Amino acid sequence: MKKIRAELHTHTVLSPCASIEMIPPLIIAEAEAKNIDILAITDHNSIANISAVIEAAAGSNVTVIPGIELQTQEEIHSICLFDTLSQVSSFYTFIEPTLPDLKNNADFFGEQFVVDRTGDFVRREERMLISSANISINDAFLEVRRLGGLLIPAHVNRSAYGLLPVLGFVPQDIDLEILEVSKHVDPIEIFAKFPQLMGYQLIQNGDAHFLHEILGFNQFTVEEFSIQEMIKAMRGQDGRTYNNLYQIIKENNNFNE
Amino acid sequence: MNLDLIINKLNLKVLTDNKDFSQIQPSHGYVSDMLSCVMTGAGQHSVWVTLQAHGNIVAVARLLDLSAIIITEDAQPDEKTIAKANEEGVILLSTEENSFNIAGKLWELGLKDK
Numbered sequence: 001m002k003k004i005r006a007e008l009h010t011h012t013v014l015s016p017c018a019s020i021e022m023i024p025p026l027i028i029a030e031a032e033a034k035n036i037d038i039l040a041i042t043d044h045n046s047i048a049n050i051s052a053v054i055e056a057a058a059g060s061n062v063t064v065i066p067g068i069e070l071q072t073q074e075e076i077h078s079i080c081l082f083d084t085l086s087q088v089s090s091f092y093t094f095i096e097p098t099l100p101d102l103k104n105n106a107d108f109f110g111e112q113f114v115v116d117r118t119g120d121f122v123r124r125e126e127r128m129l130i131s132s133a134n135i136s137i138n139d140a141f142l143e144v145r146r147l148g149g150l151l152i153p154a155h156v157n158r159s160a161y162g163l164l165p166v167l168g169f170v171p172q173d174i175d176l177e178i179l180e181v182s183k184h185v186d187p188i189e190i191f192a193k194f195p196q197l198m199g200y201q202l203i204q205n206g207d208a209h210f211l212h213e214i215l216g217f218n219q220f221t222v223e224e225f226s227i228q229e230m231i232k233a234m235r236g237q238d239g240r241t242y243n244n245l246y247q248i249i250k251e252n253n254n255f256n257e
Numbered sequence: 258m259n260l261d262l263i264i265n266k267l268n269l270k271v272l273t274d275n276k277d278f279s280q281i282q283p284s285h286g287y288v289s290d291m292l293s294c295v296m297t298g299a300g301q302h303s304v305w306v307t308l309q310a311h312g313n314i315v316a317v318a319r320l321l322d323l324s325a326i327i328i329t330e331d332a333q334p335d336e337k338t339i340a341k342a343n344e345e346g347v348i349l350l351s352t353e354e355n356s357f358n359i360a361g362k363l364w365e366l367g368l369k370d371k
Contacts, residue, residue, distance in 0.1 A: 073332075074311050075290070136311060136335070167313045168292030173337060 001239060004225050006038035006218040007031065008065070009079050009154065009180065009205035012049040013119075015069075016110035016130060018209045023119030024049070024056030026211055031062045036216035038225050040065040042079045044129040045099055047092045048114045050085065055117035063225065069154060070095060071130070072137040077161040079180065079205075080140070082149040083227050094143055098134040101127065137163075141174045150227050155182040155207060157194060169196045177201055178234050183215060187244050201234040204244055219243040258282060258367055260325055263304065264350060267362050269327060272334065272349040273342045281348070283324035285371040286363045288356050292317050299323060300371035304363060306356050310334040318347040325349070329356045 010027065011018040031039045039062050041050045047068055054064045066088040067081040082088045103126055104112055112125035133140075137153070144151040153163040156170075156179045163170065163179070170176055178201045181190055187202050206215035221241040222229040233240035261278035264271065271278075287299035288306045295317055299305055302324045307314065310332040318326050325348040328334065334342075334349060342349050352359060 074309060138312070138335075165291055165293045166309075167311055168296050168317055169313065171311070171313055173312055 001221050001223060004037045004220045004222060005035060005216045005245070006040070006065075006220060006225065006230075007036050007206055007208070007214050007216040008038070008040040008067070008081060008152075008203065008218060009042050009069070009207045010039055010214060011043055011069075011207075011209050012041060012053065013111070013113040013115060014043040014046055014049045014125060014129070015209070016044070016104060016106070016112050016128075018043075018110075019211075020111075021211050022209065023115055024053045024117050025119055027053060027214065028056045028060050028062050030211045030214045031216070032060050034214065034216050036062060036214065038063050038065055039214070040067040040079070040081055042067040042069040042081075044069050045071060045095070045131070045133065046112075046125060046129050047088050048125060050088065052115055052117045054085070065225075068092065070140055070151075071132045071161065072140050073132050073134055074137055074166055075132055075161055076137050076163050076166050077154040078137060078140065078151050078163075079154050080144045080149055080151045081227060082144075082147065087147045087149055090147055091144060091149065095133045095135065095140070099127070100131050100134070102131055104128040138171060138174050141176065148227065150178070150231060151176075152178050152180050152203065154180045154205075156180060156197070157185060157190060158182050164194055164196065170200065178203060178231070180205055183207060183213070183217070187246055201242070202244070203234070203242075204246055215249060217245050217249060219245050260304075260348070263325075263363065263366060263368075266366060267327075267352065267354075267359060269350040269352050272328075272339055272351050273347065276348075278348075281324055283368060286360060286368045287371075288360050290356075296320065303371065304368060306359050306363070308332045308356060310338070312338040312341060314338070315342045315345055315347050315349075318342075319345045323347070327352060327359055329354060329359055
């Protein structure tokens with residue numbers, strides 16, 4: 001067993017809200033400097049920059065996990081994490097026809113750049129990525145699981161696109177076990193504010209739109225990192241464990257925006 | 258004011274089982290797509306107008322004893338949600354119109370805020 005530090009929610013310059021510094025080599029350098037072993041790339045409704053970050057990570061100590069931050073029809077954001085690029089591609093093929101064909105207004109929402117492993121410009125993504133796929137969170141959850149991945153509702157406590165404000169409580173008709181809380185809350189104190197979170201496993205991520213928001217709160221004790229190992233760790237099964245480093249990281253540096 | 262009149266005047270589709278809607282008398286109206294707001298904002302026996310079609314709407318309606326939910330812009334609850342609503346005695350209605358128009362028409366019919 002080994003201890004693995006993971007940041008599971010990271011945007012690149014493809015996401016309109018991300019800073020221009022979120023290019024593959026800088027993302028990897030930041031993760032490596034913070035001793036983060038596993039970094040998931042989760043752009044809004046798109047997967048076009050994952051390969052570039054994987055290439056940028058070659059030769060580093062960072063392993064990139066392919067993911068996507070999906071906005072479902074309820075206006076809820078969920079990070080969908082996979083073991084392989086082919087799984088995330090299959091999932092993207094599933095959601096792509098349900099995405100609205102709206103053009104991005106870069107002046108208002110921000111630019112959406114597809115880049116190469118060095119961060120050089122490849123093309124602009126013209127479609128507006130901040131929009132809702134016309135599928136329910138329930139259907140998305142089931143499809144992600146069918147493909148071998150894991151859907152985790154993102155920043156469930158946040159008013160904008162968070163599951164709890166939008167849906168009031170965690171849906172009971174799908175087997176959601178793991179939820180993400182935003183980086184600004186103490187993961188212990190949050191149960192007092194949202195008692196409906198009791199009984200769920202909580203992870204916490206930087207939801208990085210800037211380099212300094214790559215935080216790596218999550219520490220998994222597992223054989224090798226994989227989606228299944230991560231789920232076991234969250235459940236505390238077979239000697240796998242999960243630790244949230246929030247308190248330690250908070251004491252050591254000021255990560256608030 | 259009864260639900261039968263509302264269904265006819267607004268030309269609403271009834272998604273759940275038919276019943277004698279003329280016996281149901283809503284007292285207020287409420288509009289929101291954020292279920293956390295609905296839970297604190299909608300009064301008992303309200304008609305709730307929303308384009309949210311997720312299964313959680315049934316639990317919210319049950320919790321608050323709402324008279325009916327009008328789902329707007331043709332958003333479609335899935336079969337499980339409709340079955341659950343029937344089980345819980347929650348009335349789901351549907352329309353192609355948007356929430357603004359429906360709220361306006363309800364107001365004109367005399368349904369007001371709590």
